[in-house]
Amino acid sequence: MNLSAAAHPGFLSPTGVEITFVLIGLATLGAALLTVTTRQLVHAALWLVVALGGLAVEYLLLTAEFIAWVQVLIYVGSVVVLLLFGLMLTKAPIGRSADADSENRLVALGVAAAAAAALVWVVVDAFRTTWINLHGAVQGSSRATGESLFRHWVLPFEALSVLLLAALVGAIVLSRRDTGSPADTATPADTATPADTADVPAPAAGKEHT
Amino acid sequence: MNDTLDVVLRLIAVLVVFLVLPLLVGQTEHKVMAHMQGRLGPMYAGGFHGWAQLVADGVKFAQKEDIVPADADRRVFQLAPAVALLPYLLVLIAIPVGPDGFVGQTVDAGLIFVLAVMGVGVLGSLMAGWASANKFSLLGGLRTAAQLMAYELPMLLTAASVAMAAGTLSLPGIVDGYHWWWTPWQLVGGVVFFTAGLAELQRPPFDMPVADSEIIFGAYTEYTGLRFALFLLAEYAGIVVLCALTTVLFLGGWHGPWSGSAGWLWTLVKTALLAFVVIWLRVSYPRLREDQLQKLAWTVLIPLSLAQIALTGVVKVVIS
Amino acid sequence: MAPLSGIPGSGLAKGLAVTLRTMTKRSVTAQYPDALPELPPRSRGVIALFEENCTVCMLCARECPDWCIYIDSHKETAPPAAPGGRERSRNVLDRFAIDFALCMYCGICIEVCPFDALFWSPEFEYAESDILDLTHERDKLRDWMWTVPAPPALDPAAEEPKEIAAARKAADKAAAAAAAAAATAEPGQGEQAEQGEQSDRSDRSDDQGKGDA
Numbered sequence: 001m002n003l004s005a006a007a008h009p010g011f012l013s014p015t016g017v018e019i020t021f022v023l024i025g026l027a028t029l030g031a032a033l034l035t036v037t038t039r040q041l042v043h044a045a046l047w048l049v050v051a052l053g054g055l056a057v058e059y060l061l062l063t064a065e066f067i068a069w070v071q072v073l074i075y076v077g078s079v080v081v082l083l084l085f086g087l088m089l090t091k092a093p094i095g096r097s098a099d100a101d102s103e104n105r106l107v108a109l110g111v112a113a114a115a116a117a118a119l120v121w122v123v124v125d126a127f128r129t130t131w132i133n134l135h136g137a138v139q140g141s142s143r144a145t146g147e148s149l150f151r152h153w154v155l156p157f158e159a160l161s162v163l164l165l166a167a168l169v170g171a172i173v174l175s176r177r178d179t180g181s182p183a184d185t186a187t188p189a190d191t192a193t194p195a196d197t198a199d200v201p202a203p204a205a206g207k208e209h210t
Numbered sequence: 211m212n213d214t215l216d217v218v219l220r221l222i223a224v225l226v227v228f229l230v231l232p233l234l235v236g237q238t239e240h241k242v243m244a245h246m247q248g249r250l251g252p253m254y255a256g257g258f259h260g261w262a263q264l265v266a267d268g269v270k271f272a273q274k275e276d277i278v279p280a281d282a283d284r285r286v287f288q289l290a291p292a293v294a295l296l297p298y299l300l301v302l303i304a305i306p307v308g309p310d311g312f313v314g315q316t317v318d319a320g321l322i323f324v325l326a327v328m329g330v331g332v333l334g335s336l337m338a339g340w341a342s343a344n345k346f347s348l349l350g351g352l353r354t355a356a357q358l359m360a361y362e363l364p365m366l367l368t369a370a371s372v373a374m375a376a377g378t379l380s381l382p383g384i385v386d387g388y389h390w391w392w393t394p395w396q397l398v399g400g401v402v403f404f405t406a407g408l409a410e411l412q413r414p415p416f417d418m419p420v421a422d423s424e425i426i427f428g429a430y431t432e433y434t435g436l437r438f439a440l441f442l443l444a445e446y447a448g449i450v451v452l453c454a455l456t457t458v459l460f461l462g463g464w465h466g467p468w469s470g471s472a473g474w475l476w477t478l479v480k481t482a483l484l485a486f487v488v489i490w491l492r493v494s495y496p497r498l499r500e501d502q503l504q505k506l507a508w509t510v511l512i513p514l515s516l517a518q519i520a521l522t523g524v525v526k527v528v529i530s
Numbered sequence: 531m532a533p534l535s536g537i538p539g540s541g542l543a544k545g546l547a548v549t550l551r552t553m554t555k556r557s558v559t560a561q562y563p564d565a566l567p568e569l570p571p572r573s574r575g576v577i578a579l580f581e582e583n584c585t586v587c588m589l590c591a592r593e594c595p596d597w598c599i600y601i602d603s604h605k606e607t608a609p610p611a612a613p614g615g616r617e618r619s620r621n622v623l624d625r626f627a628i629d630f631a632l633c634m635y636c637g638i639c640i641e642v643c644p645f646d647a648l649f650w651s652p653e654f655e656y657a658e659s660d661i662l663d664l665t666h667e668r669d670k671l672r673d674w675m676w677t678v679p680a681p682p683a684l685d686p687a688a689e690e691p692k693e694i695a696a697a698r699k700a701a702d703k704a705a706a707a708a709a710a711a712a713a714t715a716e717p718g719q720g721e722q723a724e725q726g727e728q729s730d731r732s733d734r735s736d737d738q739g740k741g742d743a
Contacts, residue, residue, distance in 0.1 A: 073322060247549075
């Protein structure tokens with residue numbers, strides 16, 4: 001990204017945008033914490049919507065409009081819908097689920113903290129004191145994003161798509177029933193499954209695994 | 211100050227459009243459906259051919275008791291109608307009506323914005339379906355989710371095809387770049403987009419998630435009064451948004467004779483025609499079964515939209 | 531998915547065409563409270579009573595499958611027609627009521643009435659808010675008689691109604707007899723007897739005419 005390192009206004013004279021940024025960041029963090037701590041499964045998914053939406057607003061405040069809307073489109077519009085779909089299939093109860101808590105909560109906390117620390121360190125180390133000039137030309141427009149994506153980052157982009165494709169193919173292979181000899185494997189339980197799975201498109205079911 | 215006034219005026223205009231056009235579509239649906247079935251439709255409310263029927267309906271809905279089932283998840287249940295309705299209000303802000311900034315607010319990545327926010331609206335149905343603590347609602351929610359996942363993809367792909375043709379993601383920019391031969395060029399894409407949009411709105415013949423004859427009214431089974439009215443309003447606002455979006459993307463928005471002075475009228479006329487088609491389809495076709503629905507999306511619409519993208523790319527390279 | 535008869539999708543287009551064509555046609559809906567329907571004679575609205583014809587024979591009440599007709603009557607005696615003769619007795623109708631909450635509009639009572647005292651009336655706006663009020667008494671039933679339309683005209687080549695045929699037969703016979711008498715009779719002789727016979731016959735045919743009404 002095109003970041004101007006010079007003449008940043010300093011930390012002690014925050015502008016309105018910066019205050020908003022911090023407040024929304026806090027709200028997003030709160031929603032994320034609620035996502036992992038709530039005992040109600042569907043509420044966790046809905047808090048995830050709030051957290052992802054908060055992230056989208058943060059992108060917007062940084063003038064990265066395109067990224068913000070893609071965030072909403074992919075994460076809120078598709079991933080969470082998929083998640084809710086999965087939860088509904090498991091007949092998630094209304095109210096608290098006793099087994100929503102994991103025994104590994106300490107380990108999970110450790111992994112989360114380590115991941116967060118690594119990410120924060122990488123981002124802070126990479127950008128240091130660079131500041132985005134919010135008042136100049138828009139730096140996160142679709143054109144700018146597209147150019148940097150397909151000029152500078154085209155290799156990681158393609159590598160990612162290959163990775164996703166591999167995941168998709170793997171998911172299809174895993175979720176496919178063996179149709180080689182239906183007469184041998186057909187049991188009462190097997191014959192009942194086609195009606196249950198007919199509603200779920202194979203690629204959508206595949207995405208759940210990714 | 212002038213800027214503030216300008217913004218406020220634009221927002222008020224969008225709000226008025228948001229409140230009036232869906233009602234117009236609803237009333238048209240009453241009358242058109244009736245006449246297509248050899249009936250008269252509402253004739254009493256308001257005196258002249260029942261023009262005030264939906265106003266009367268609104269008054270009726272407002273008087274009804276607002277019931278939340280005892281086992282329901284109260285807050286999610288009560289929040290769902292707003293989640294279903296508000297995205298369409300947001301989308302209307304970004305849809306250009308006429309040339310020279312006749313739009314609520316120009317959004318740089320308007321196309322992505324519109325599709326993203328429309329997708330959020332479906333969350334309302336999912337929330338309603340799960341929170342109602344009703345098996346029919348849950349089934350409706352499941353079907354909604356399955357349908358959304360199947361039809362979001364062709365919609366995005368065809369919209370991407372238009373963006374490729376225009377070379378921009380901005381909605382006014384797309385209409386600005388429009389030439390008459392875009393419509394035949396993007397014809398397949400347009401049909402796929404419109405069909406997928408219908409499915410996303412759960413309009414007949416894609417109304418499996420609300421199929422009243424088998425799962426009562428899907429996710430909305432437990433709703434009464436104003437909250438139910440909000441869901442209905444969301445459906446009709448969705449029709450307006452889908453038709454306006456198809457107009458902007460595939461039919462050239464304000465382009466037409468005398469588009470300089472009456473461009474906004476062209477947009478409205480094309481939108482109204484598409485809304486008529488939506489109603490027409492509802493009257494003419496029976497509901498698709500769930501497996502037919504999924505089959506149509508994955509084996510017909512997605513290949514077609516991929517073919518459209520390929521065509522767009524080839525033509526774009528050839529003419530540039 | 532669509533049956534591929536001819537061009538694919540032609541079935542879909544046909545469906546659209548049907549609905550569009552229907553839309554351009556005038557709707558046949560009758561706006562009922564504003565425009566009253568024109569019901570043909572013998573429409574099964576309500577059952578009207580022409581109480582002048584009723585002889586309290588009770589056939590209707592007995593034939594009614596759900597016993598919804600209530601009839602009360604008493605006997606009146608009239609003085610003998612000729613002095614020294616027997617007294618004439620006659621049934622007088624006191625109450626004739628039909629419970630339309632029970633009536634199933636089968637029309638058996640109307641078919642069975644030998645004196646043409648019951649008729650179908652096309653009147654149908656007799657809803658009540660209490661089920662007990664659906665038992666309509668004889669004055670109401672008599673009022674409905676005014677709403678009974680004339681029966682439809684016969685088909686062009688139809689047989690004559692029995693009553694008219696009988697009356698015509700009698701009249702023809704009388705006319706033939708009169709003609710024969712006129713041809714054979716000598717002037718002045720038997721005039722008295724012939725006149726007496728004629729007046730007698732015309733009386734009889736008059737009676738029959740009344741019965742038809």
